[in-house]
Amino acid sequence: MTELKKTVLIMAGGRGTRFWPKSRKSLPKQFLSLTGDGKTMIQLTVERLLPLIDMEDIYISTNLDYKALVQKQLPDIPEENILCEPVGRNTAPCIGLGAIHIAKKYDDALMIVLPSDHQIKMKDLFCHTLEEACEIAVENKNIVQIGITPNYPETGYGYIKYLPKEKKGSAYKVEKFVEKPNVEKAREYLESNQYLWNAGQFIWKVSTVLAEMKEYMPDTYEHLMNIQEAIGTDGYEKVLNDEFRAMKSISIDYGVMEKAKDIYVIPGNFGWDDVGSWLAVGRLQKKNKEGNVIDGDVITINTEDSIIQGNNKLIAVVGLDNIIVVDTDDALLICDEDHAGEIRDVMKALEEKGREELL
Amino acid sequence: MTELKKTVLIMAGGRGTRFWPKSRKSLPKQFLSLTGDGKTMIQLTVERLLPLIDMEDIYISTNLDYKALVQKQLPDIPEENILCEPVGRNTAPCIGLGAIHIAKKYDDALMIVLPSDHQIKMKDLFCHTLEEACEIAVENKNIVQIGITPNYPETGYGYIKYLPKEKKGSAYKVEKFVEKPNVEKAREYLESNQYLWNAGQFIWKVSTVLAEMKEYMPDTYEHLMNIQEAIGTDGYEKVLNDEFRAMKSISIDYGVMEKAKDIYVIPGNFGWDDVGSWLAVGRLQKKNKEGNVIDGDVITINTEDSIIQGNNKLIAVVGLDNIIVVDTDDALLICDEDHAGEIRDVMKALEEKGREELL
Numbered sequence: 006m007t008e009l010k011k012t013v014l015i016m017a018g019g020r021g022t023r024f025w026p027k028s029r030k031s032l033p034k035q036f037l038s039l040t041g042d043g044k045t046m047i048q049l050t051v052e053r054l055l056p057l058i059d060m061e062d063i064y065i066s067t068n069l070d071y072k073a074l075v076q077k078q079l080p081d082i083p084e085e086n087i088l089c090e091p092v093g094r095n096t097a098p099c100i101g102l103g104a105i106h107i108a109k110k111y112d113d114a115l116m117i118v119l120p121s122d123h124q125i126k127m128k129d130l131f132c133h134t135l136e137e138a139c140e141i142a143v144e145n146k147n148i149v150q151i152g153i154t155p156n157y158p159e160t161g162y163g164y165i166k167y168l169p170k171e172k173k174g175s176a177y178k179v180e181k182f183v184e185k186p187n188v189e190k191a192r193e194y195l196e197s198n199q200y201l202w203n204a205g206q207f208i209w210k211v212s213t214v215l216a217e218m219k220e221y222m223p224d225t226y227e228h229l230m231n232i233q234e235a236i237g238t239d240g241y242e243k244v245l246n247d248e249f250r251a252m253k254s255i256s257i258d259y260g261v262m263e264k265a266k267d268i269y270v271i272p273g274n275f276g277w278d279d280v281g282s283w284l285a286v287g288r289l290q291k292k293n294k295e296g297n298v299i300d301g302d303v304i305t306i307n308t309e310d311s312i313i314q315g316n317n318k319l320i321a322v323v324g325l326d327n328i329i330v331v332d333t334d335d336a337l338l339i340c341d342e343d344h345a346g347e348i349r350d351v352m353k354a355l356e357e358k359g360r361e362e363l364l
Numbered sequence: 365m366t367e368l369k370k371t372v373l374i375m376a377g378g379r380g381t382r383f384w385p386k387s388r389k390s391l392p393k394q395f396l397s398l399t400g401d402g403k404t405m406i407q408l409t410v411e412r413l414l415p416l417i418d419m420e421d422i423y424i425s426t427n428l429d430y431k432a433l434v435q436k437q438l439p440d441i442p443e444e445n446i447l448c449e450p451v452g453r454n455t456a457p458c459i460g461l462g463a464i465h466i467a468k469k470y471d472d473a474l475m476i477v478l479p480s481d482h483q484i485k486m487k488d489l490f491c492h493t494l495e496e497a498c499e500i501a502v503e504n505k506n507i508v509q510i511g512i513t514p515n516y517p518e519t520g521y522g523y524i525k526y527l528p529k530e531k532k533g534s535a536y537k538v539e540k541f542v543e544k545p546n547v548e549k550a551r552e553y554l555e556s557n558q559y560l561w562n563a564g565q566f567i568w569k570v571s572t573v574l575a576e577m578k579e580y581m582p583d584t585y586e587h588l589m590n591i592q593e594a595i596g597t598d599g600y601e602k603v604l605n606d607e608f609r610a611m612k613s614i615s616i617d618y619g620v621m622e623k624a625k626d627i628y629v630i631p632g633n634f635g636w637d638d639v640g641s642w643l644a645v646g647r648l649q650k651k652n653k654e655g656n657v658i659d660g661d662v663i664t665i666n667t668e669d670s671i672i673q674g675n676n677k678l679i680a681v682v683g684l685d686n687i688i689v690v691d692t693d694d695a696l697l698i699c700d701e702d703h704a705g706e707i708r709d710v711m712k713a714l715e716e717k718g719r720e721e722l723l
Contacts, residue, residue: 026680306709319695319722321385321710324703325687332696336678339698344683350665351680363678 009143009210010114012062013054014103016205017047017075017121018090022364023282025348026336027314030364035122036074039280041290041298045078046122046280053128057135058117064088064106065121066099091246097260098252100207101218101225105233108211115139116214118207118257124289126276134175134273138208141176141269148217148265149176149208151273152201158191161281163203163258166194167270176269182262201272204279207257214261221264228252282345283329287312301332312342336363368502368569369473371421372413373462375564376406376434376480377449381723382641384707385695386673389723394481395433398639400649400657404437405481405639412487416494417476423447423465424480425458450605455564456619457611460577460584464592467570474498475573477566477616483648485635493534493632497567500535500628507576507624508535508567510632511560517550520640522562522617524629525553535628541621560631563638566616573620580623587611641704642688646671660691671701695722 021034028034035047044052051063060081066088067075075087088102100118107114117135125131138149152165164183171178182203186194194200207214219226228248235244262268278285287310290298297305301315306323313320316332327342340348355363380393387393394406403411410422419440425447426434434446447461459477466473476494484490497508511524523542530537541562545553553559566573578585587607594603621627637644646669649657656664660674665682672679675691686701699707714722 026678304710304713306706306713307703318693319385319714319719320698321695321707322698323706323710324700325684325698328684328698330698334677336680337691337696339679339681339684339687339689341683344666347665347682348680351663351682354663354665355678360678 009139010062010111011058011117011139012064012107012111012114012211013058013117013119014064014066014100014107015047015050015119015121016096016099017065017067017071018093018099019120019122020093021122022352023348025352026331026333026338026363031070032074033071033122034280036071036078039286039289040124041286041300046124047075048078049124050119050121051079051082053125053131054117054119056128057132061086062114064103066090066103068093091249093254094249094252095254096205096257097218097222097225097255098229098249100214100257101222101229102232102249104211104214104218105229106236108215109233109236111211113210113212115142116209116211118205120205120279122280123204124276124278124280124285126278128275130275131273134271134275135208137175138271141174141271142208142210142213145173145267146210146213147173148213148262148268150179150262150268150270151204151206151208152270153204153277154272154274155195155200155202158188158195159202160185160188160191162279164191164194164200165203165270166200167272169199173269176271179268179270182258201270203258204273204277206273217261217265222255222260225252225255225260283312283331283340283348284342284345286314287342310342368498369421369470370417370476370498371423371466371470371473371570372417372476372478373423373425373459373466374406374409374478374480375455375458376424376426376430377452377458378479378481379452380481381711382707384711385690385692385697385722390429391433392430392481393639395430395437398645398648399483400645400659405483406434407437408483409478409480410438410441412484412490413476413478415487416491420445421473423462425449425462427452450608453608453611453613455616456577456581456584456614457588457608459566459573459616460588460611461591461608463570463573463577464588465595467574468592468595470570472569472571474501475568475570477564479564479638481639482563483635483637483639483644485637487634489634490632493630493634494567496534497630500533500630501567501569501572504532504626505569505572506532507572507621507627509538509621509627509629510563510565510567511629512563512636513631513633514554514559514561517547517554518561519544519547519550521638523550523553523559524562525559526629526631528558532628535630538627538629541617560629562617563632563636565632576620576624581614581619584611584614584619642671642690642699642707643701643704645673646701669701 017035024034036045038045064086065075069089142149166180167177168180231248235241296310298312302319303313303315304321308322309326311328313330329340331338376394383393395404397404423445424434428448501508525539526536527539590607594600655669657671661678662672662674663680667681668685670687672689688699690697
């Protein structure tokens with residue numbers, strides 16, 4: 006087996022606001038500490054890769070607004086590995102940008118692509134799974150994904166259908182990708198045992214992904230080549246800005262995965278959680294004997310199964326179950342857990358009122 | 365009918381903390397604005413008496429800790445009318461202290477005794493009721509109380525049983541006073557139509573109440589006479605301090621009312637509310653179309669029938685009904701309305717933790 010350098014691209018450009026009021030446009034989820042260990046999501050993402058990948062081979066794609074945050078939270082990542090998109094263009098251009106930077110540094114290399122804001126409990130299993138994926142990606146020039154074994158009929162993720170009989174190592178050949186289903190479809194997928202959640206984790210050789218982009222996204226590929234040529238030159242920033250803006254906004258799933266052949270998927274069982282809302286904090290952090298997850302100066306009376314994140318004053322909660330309380334310097338959220346999805350309505354209201362400073 | 369000067373003693377020494385975190389030991393309920401008009405309870409109490417009583421005849425009994433608050437909130441009350449108890453000794457010594465001060469100023473006078481922290485919606489009716497009470501108090505040297513017509517079986521108040529056939533003007537002779545009942549008794553009282561709530565509103569001549577105290581509380585009376593002698597002298601503070609501390613702690617109900625003869629009660633129907641907890645704010649203040657009483661910078665989503673008192677940050681409440689939210693600089697309360705009584709458990713917890721600064 007060819008020994009190829011392992012590199013990773015961590016995608017950290019997201020502006021998600023489901024952790025309002027802690028997450029803001031200026032401080033999205035990947036830069037927050039949500040799992041109770043004091044480290045931010047992106048710090049944990051890097052940390053769990055270190056047994057597998059050298060710090061100098063870890064690339065972070067983000068946008069200019071967050072560059073300082075990345076540097077502050079990840080001071081050991083080389084500055085040239087922080088790839089700033091001039092504008093958001095979804096995952097395909099983002100991954101392409103990572104690929105050309107890695108290709109400039111190494112003739113070829115293994116490239117792992119990961120989100121920056123997911124939680125993985127069993128780090129060893131995760132690393133082993135990535136190693137297996139790398140082997141398959143190298144041997145047959147395959148695209149490999151890690152799919153998450155579903156345990157309930159989630160309607161918020163895409164699904165990957167695999168062929169149980171076409172196995173290569175611990176990976177299965179992908180039959181097809183399917184979009185976020187309705188709840189009936191999701192139940193069907195769950196019961197069929199032939200679907201995995203698409204968690205946005207990709208493994209391929211840089212040469213493989215660039216070849217696929219050349220075939221299925223020739224325009225994007227051309228822009229990427231123009232950028233690659235400018236890497237290391239004085240004109241890089243301008244070229245990046247012009248070429249990146251000229252690219253179409255398109256996801257890697259739509260641009261490559263749904264078209265490419267011979268994709269393999271490894272079922273991942275390493276305690277994955279997408280930490281999609283405040284409810285995840287209740288799932289992931291240590292609960293006290295009343296079932297509460299508490300941070301800060303808090304007194305609870307007859308209050309159970311709640312998430313209470315204090316700031317700099319005492320919070321007393323009396324006679325309320327299943328609530329989310331998040332206090333910050335300028336905004337306080339009090340939310341029933343069953344209504345967590347409506348936090349977005351708060352943000353909508355703030356937007357309508359022109360309260361940009363709170364978003 | 366003899367024309368006697370009308371005076372009032374407003375009792376404002378209470379340290380009630382049911383409005384925590386707004387009420388504190390250093391800022392009890394009577395000094396808070398709770399009814400939505402920007403005025404504090406004690407300011408409203410004084411204001412509604414002005415058609416009936418001259419400012420110079422309004423006395424406030426409180427304790428030294430609150431003297432500055434009284435002066436700040438009621439700058440027109442003469443300083444010598446602010447009677448500071450050196451120590452709390454319940455209502456009988458408090459009323460006695462007021463009586464001797466009024467007796468020192470006027471040979472005799474009508475004395476109305478009122479709590480400082482109740483709400484009365486119909487001020488005209490209230491004043492008319494007091495006038496009627498004054499007439500009865502003068503004509504026959506009677507003790508007169510205003511009793512509140514009950515509209516539900518409250519277990520938190522004492523009750524006054526009256527004799528429906530022994531009428532004098534609009535007042536009825538009192539048969540007896542009864543302590544706070546259990547809910548069964550309270551239902552019985554409500555259905556019998558012969559009981560009124562004891563709201564701590566008394567009307568008598570100063571000479572009457574002092575004569576009653578002399579008869580039923582001779583020790584207290586003697587201490588009071590010693591204090592009275594020192595009024596206006598340099599030694600007043602010391603005498604007050606010594607004699608007041610020497611008095612037994614006893615309520616006027618127990619010390620006088622339950623023993624005195626020929627007490628009359630007028631049923632009061634002037635929109636009385638004792639503003640006993642945060643729930644009263646929901647009863648008394650203007651609700652918006654979702655049934656919420658809101659003060660401050662607040663966004664509600666799917667939230668009804670709640671009381672939300674903001675401070676200096678945005679509060680977003682999502683998917684919660686019937687809750688109380690009170691934000692202050694150093695403490696935040698979030699409480700289910702059905703559990704409002706457990707706010708005292710928060711205070712107990714704070715006390716146990718030695719968090720005096722928050723009490």
